[in-house]
Amino acid sequence: MKPLLLWSDLLIFLLVVVLTVFFLRLARDPQTREHWREVFSTRLGMVTMTLILVYVGIALLDSLHFRRALEPVAGSPEGEVFYSNKVTSVLDVMLGGMGERFERTYSAPFALDSFEKQDMKDDNGLTYRDFPPLEHAGRHLDHPGERWDDVLAKSAAALLWGALFSVLAIALQWAFLRRSPFPWHASWITQAAVICSAVWLVSMSRHYHVLGTDLGGADVAYQSIKGIRTGVLLGTLATLIMLPIAVSLGVMAGYFKGWVDDVVQYLYTTLSSIPGILLIAASVLLFQVYIDLHPDFFSIGLEKADARFLALCFILGVTSWSSLCRLIRAETLKISQLGYVQAAHAFGVSHHRILVRHILPNVTHIILITFVLDFSALVLAEAVLSYIGVGIDPNMASWGNMINGARSELSREPVVWWTLSGAFFFMFVLVLAANLFSDLVRDAFDPRSGAGRSAT
Amino acid sequence: MFAYIVRRLVYAIPILIGVNLLTFILFFVVNSPDDMAVSQLGQKYVTPEAVQAWKRKNGYDLPLFLNSQEQGAGALTETIFFTKSVKLFAFDFGRSESGRDITTDVSTRMWPSLAVALPTFVVGIWVNICVALMVVMFHATRLDRWAVFVFVALMSISYLFYIIGGQYLVAKTWKLVPISGFNGEIQPWKFLLLPVLVGVIAGIGAGARWYRTLFLEESNQDYVRTARAKGASEIRILFRHILPNALIPILTGVVVVIPSLFMGGLLIESFFGIPGLGSYMLDAINSQDFAIVRAMVFIGSILYIVGLILTDISYTWADPRLRLD
Numbered sequence: 001m002k003p004l005l006l007w008s009d010l011l012i013f014l015l016v017v018v019l020t021v022f023f024l025r026l027a028r029d030p031q032t033r034e035h036w037r038e039v040f041s042t043r044l045g046m047v048t049m050t051l052i053l054v055y056v057g058i059a060l061l062d063s064l065h066f067r068r069a070l071e072p073v074a075g076s077p078e079g080e081v082f083y084s085n086k087v088t089s090v091l092d093v094m095l096g097g098m099g100e101r102f103e104r105t106y107s108a109p110f111a112l113d114s115f116e117k118q119d120m121k122d123d124n125g126l127t128y129r130d131f132p133p134l135e136h137a138g139r140h141l142d143h144p145g146e147r148w149d150d151v152l153a154k155s156a157a158a159l160l161w162g163a164l165f166s167v168l169a170i171a172l173q174w175a176f177l178r179r180s181p182f183p184w185h186a187s188w189i190t191q192a193a194v195i196c197s198a199v200w201l202v203s204m205s206r207h208y209h210v211l212g213t214d215l216g217g218a219d220v221a222y223q224s225i226k227g228i229r230t231g232v233l234l235g236t237l238a239t240l241i242m243l244p245i246a247v248s249l250g251v252m253a254g255y256f257k258g259w260v261d262d263v264v265q266y267l268y269t270t271l272s273s274i275p276g277i278l279l280i281a282a283s284v285l286l287f288q289v290y291i292d293l294h295p296d297f298f299s300i301g302l303e304k305a306d307a308r309f310l311a312l313c314f315i316l317g318v319t320s321w322s323s324l325c326r327l328i329r330a331e332t333l334k335i336s337q338l339g340y341v342q343a344a345h346a347f348g349v350s351h352h353r354i355l356v357r358h359i360l361p362n363v364t365h366i367i368l369i370t371f372v373l374d375f376s377a378l379v380l381a382e383a384v385l386s387y388i389g390v391g392i393d394p395n396m397a398s399w400g401n402m403i404n405g406a407r408s409e410l411s412r413e414p415v416v417w418w419t420l421s422g423a424f425f426f427m428f429v430l431v432l433a434a435n436l437f438s439d440l441v442r443d444a445f446d447p448r449s450g451a452g453r454s455a456t
Numbered sequence: 457m458f459a460y461i462v463r464r465l466v467y468a469i470p471i472l473i474g475v476n477l478l479t480f481i482l483f484f485v486v487n488s489p490d491d492m493a494v495s496q497l498g499q500k501y502v503t504p505e506a507v508q509a510w511k512r513k514n515g516y517d518l519p520l521f522l523n524s525q526e527q528g529a530g531a532l533t534e535t536i537f538f539t540k541s542v543k544l545f546a547f548d549f550g551r552s553e554s555g556r557d558i559t560t561d562v563s564t565r566m567w568p569s570l571a572v573a574l575p576t577f578v579v580g581i582w583v584n585i586c587v588a589l590m591v592v593m594f595h596a597t598r599l600d601r602w603a604v605f606v607f608v609a610l611m612s613i614s615y616l617f618y619i620i621g622g623q624y625l626v627a628k629t630w631k632l633v634p635i636s637g638f639n640g641e642i643q644p645w646k647f648l649l650l651p652v653l654v655g656v657i658a659g660i661g662a663g664a665r666w667y668r669t670l671f672l673e674e675s676n677q678d679y680v681r682t683a684r685a686k687g688a689s690e691i692r693i694l695f696r697h698i699l700p701n702a703l704i705p706i707l708t709g710v711v712v713v714i715p716s717l718f719m720g721g722l723l724i725e726s727f728f729g730i731p732g733l734g735s736y737m738l739d740a741i742n743s744q745d746f747a748i749v750r751a752m753v754f755i756g757s758i759l760y761i762v763g764l765i766l767t768d769i770s771y772t773w774a775d776p777r778l779r780l781d
Contacts, residue, residue: 005701270474275756281741282482282749289491291743376612383614388722389742410624414618432612439608452494 002067004085006306009063012233015240016060027366035365038444039437043186048437050190056432058225059232093223098205101136103217109418110151110208112138120300123207128419137208147300151208169195180193188312212418215405217385224422226397231430234313234382236393241317242374246324247367251359253325254332255351264329268322276319277388283315283389305393313393324370331363365445371440376431399423459582459767467760474544475757480541489516489536492746499685513746514553516538538748548673549751554743558751561736568638569720569732575653576724577717580663581710583656588667589694595672604668610661618658619727626650631688653727657722670705672700703774711770712763755768 013037039045067083092099106115113131121127130180138147170188177184201221204210211220253264271279291297291308335341336359346352385391387407394401402423409416478707493507514739542741544552547556576641591603627650638647674680675698683693720734729735733752740748771778 062705148569252760266470268475270471270478272477273471273757273760274475274753275719275760277754278737278749278756282479282746282753283746285741285746286482287748289494293491293494380612380614382615384723387616388738393749402481403614403620406617407620410620415624420617426616427614428612428617432609435612436605436610439604 001069002023004065004067004087006065007310008233008306009065009236011058011237011310012229015236018211018240019236029361030362034280035444036372038441040182042196042259042440043183044436045440046187047190048193048433048440050187051429051433052437053195055232055433058091059229061094062226062229063233064090064151064170071304072423079114091225094202095225096202096206097217098202099222099226101205101209101219102424103134103209103213104132105215105217106416107134107137107209107213107217109210110137110147111212112141112144112147115416117338124146133314134209139228140207152310154204155200156206158200159196161203162199163192165199166192166195166235169220197380207337211422212416214402214419215409220402220419220422223397223402223419224399224426227399227402227426228430230309230396231379231399231427233381234316235378235434236307237310237313238316238320238378239371241314242324243367243371246320247360247363248323250328251332251355254329255336255355255359257333261329264325267326271319272322277385278390279319280315280385281388281390283319284312284385287315302395304398309396312385314380319332324366327366327370328363331366332359335359335362349414369445370436372434372441376438377435379427379434380433383423388396399427457769459468461769464765464768468695468765470626471761472754472757474756475591476541476544477752479753480537483750484536484540492516514777539748544751544754549754550747552747553738553745560750561748562733562751562755565731565733566718566720567732568730569734570718570730571644571649571715572655572724572730572732573720574610575648575652576659577713580659584660584663584667585699585706587664588661588671590698591664591668591696592671592675592698593690595675604665607661607668611665613658613661615658615723618654622650622654622657623727636727637765638728638730648728651730655724667702668707669705670702671698672703674702677701685697704771707770707774708767711767713761714766715759715762716756718759719752729778738770 027036055316065087066089067085068088070082070084072081096150097300103115104118107113108115111134111135116131118132120132138144138150139148141150169191173184173188174409195202201210205219205221208223209219211224212219214223249264253261266394287308291304295304295306297307304396305412309411341358344358349357381392382398383400383403386398387404389404402419406416406419409419493504493510497506497510499779516536539558540550540745547559549562552558552561591600591674594600594603624633626632631648633646638644671694673695678696679701683697687696718733719737720730720732722734722738724730725732725734726738736751738746739745740752741771
């Protein structure tokens with residue numbers, strides 16, 4: 001076993017550190033703490049935060065990569081170990097080899113037979129056409145008729161285990177948090193639901209394909225779970241690349257005014273006048289040409305996919321800073337007219353210090369709201385970009401690639417619905433949680449929406 | 457008014473020059489014509505002669521900025537920058553990599569795009585405003601809270617899902633309209649119905665939620681309280697007081713996209729097989745036809761700038777207090 005650190009793995013852990021530091025610093029301010037308290041004192045806030053953390057946790061587990069050592073081949077020199085070209089993550093191990101059970105092609109959820117007929121030979125050597133039985137589904141059954149009884153029995157057992165784990169997890173938290181003023185019970189119910197369905201999914205997929213298999217015979221449930229890392233990472237990384245550009249330019253434009261303001265305004269008007277999707281498509285295509293011309297940069301396929309993924313995050317970040325920049329410029333213009341900034345000027349405080357101490361802390365609520373709002377938009381955009389063909393590398397698991405690969409399946413008879421449903425469901429839960437959470441964050445932090453509410 | 461428009465048009469020139477320079481840098485400096493030739497001709501078996509021939513055929517065999525072999529003005533005009541980028545200002549888009557005239561393609565393809573985008577836009581706004589008004593009437597009740605939740609849920613569904621689901625349900629299961637295709641002469645409404653319906657439904661979540669916020673902001677104003685104190689009915693307040701006043705923020709978001717309707721939608725057009733500009737762009741992206749992408753970037757930015765000017769003009773119409781000068 002050899003650990004493998006992809007660039008995106010490094011970044012995702014760096015990101016966690018940066019975000020934790022950022023939120024801890026924010027929490028030092030009593031007013032910000034009050035806002036967060038407002039967010040988490042609602043049940044909805046607790047539920048959505050739990051769901052988001054589950055997604056982030058899965059993404060982190062999926063970022064601990066390693067390459068398995070291959071079995072030594074006879075005749076190879078002693079002591080030398082070769083590593084598999086396939087990259088495994090800790091999440092793959094926890095899912096119990098869910099991604100290693102390939103079939104030949106499509107199969108329906110819980111099916112025992114393949115979706116397409118195939119030439120087979122019977123005992124006498126004669127060829128006939130029928131649906132071949134799947135290699136990894138229902139192999140333990142003596143008779144196909146027992147399938148649904150078996151599914152029910154196994155589900156009941158799995159749910160019992162799930163309930164047990166949930167009770168343990170909740171009891172542990174209850175011991176520490178029972179005096180907390182926040183509605184933890186909402187979070188606990190969500191946790192129990194997540195734990196139960198996770199235990200059920202893992203234990204069922206040892207015997208069946210819970211969400212069927214796709215065209216290449218890969219398990220759809222596994223593919224959908226693997227898409228989580230891509231979605232979460234893209235949503236956060238692209239925003240984090242965009243933030244420094246938007247914040248520094250916006251603050252400088254609003255504070256220094258004059259020609260700096262003119263230049264920044266010119267830059268963002270120019271950038272926002274180009275149709276976003278075309279700019280992104282053009283940049284991605286250019287990067288693709290670059291990769292194609294330099295194939296020797298990457299030793300394994302996944303590294304190439306990773307490079308393209310990072311380039312996509314970078315491009316999305318660089319092309320999308322104009323709206324946040326405009327907001328921050330307007331807010332800075334307002335703040336720099338206020339008494340305390342004028343007073344700081346009069347005392348001869350340096351520009352740098354005024355910007356860092358007086359302006360920046362007062363625009364952080366805009367940064368925070370944008371960060372949460374953009375996250376869900378980016379997750380949705382990924383699917384669209386992959387569909388257009390300028391998104392994630394086709395070798396990398398992502399919801400966009402799943403949808404793209406399955407778009408013509410609905411015209412089949414009978415309909416292949418499970419690939420699309422799997423991708424859409426996992427995407428929908430994440431985006432819905434993020435959207436609801438961002439609404440709460442905005443209500444708590446945006447002074448305008450707060451005033452509007454108290455007046456009604 | 458006239459002087460204002462002229463001034464705005466003059467301001468637009470540096471922005472267009474910026475767009476032009478940016479695309480030029482992206483397409484010719486970051487990615488040299490040689491790279492483009494190699495990727496167009498295929499990765500393997502590319503001879504230097506083939507690259508030169510491809511460059512000559514598509515007019516990329518000139519120097520980037522300055523042609524030292526030409527005399528006088530030719531030193532500036534016989535360059536890639538002049539022939540490929542400056543000529544866009546004269547709406548001379550040249551030929552695509554596959555040899556078709558881009559200007560004719562664009563002028564024939566913008567009408568199907570508009571045929572889908574315009575009804576989607578008009579019906580969409582009408583439906584969103586109606587839904588938002590209905591929700592505002594029940595403000596601060598349980599119905600209102602659930603409506604907001606439904607809006608957020610609708611927003612969280614991928615656009616691709618709306619399209620695929622609509623095609624499956626309406627066209628395949630119920631067989632009401634053809635799944636895809638476009639015909640300008642025979643019953644064009646049959647082909648337009650589903651794309652427009654999908655576009656409208658996909659927009660309800662974000663649209664109605666936004667209008668609701670705007671209406672609520674207006675309903676906190678003093679004039680609404682005055683009207684209520686004078687005994688005006690809620691319906692009258694909603695339609696005679698709130699709606700006209702909320703028109704200004706609505707216009708900011710809405711008018712700016714009107715010119716861009718010509719560009720159509722990438723996804724809708726490719727799924728429904730509509731031969732508009734959206735699917736034109738998508739084909740160009742997929743076949744890596746940089747000439748078309750360049751032309752579309754330029755057209756798109758012009759339409760956006762026209763949209764910004766139209767927004768300003770529409771303010772004076774909606775709010776008599778404003779005057780442009």
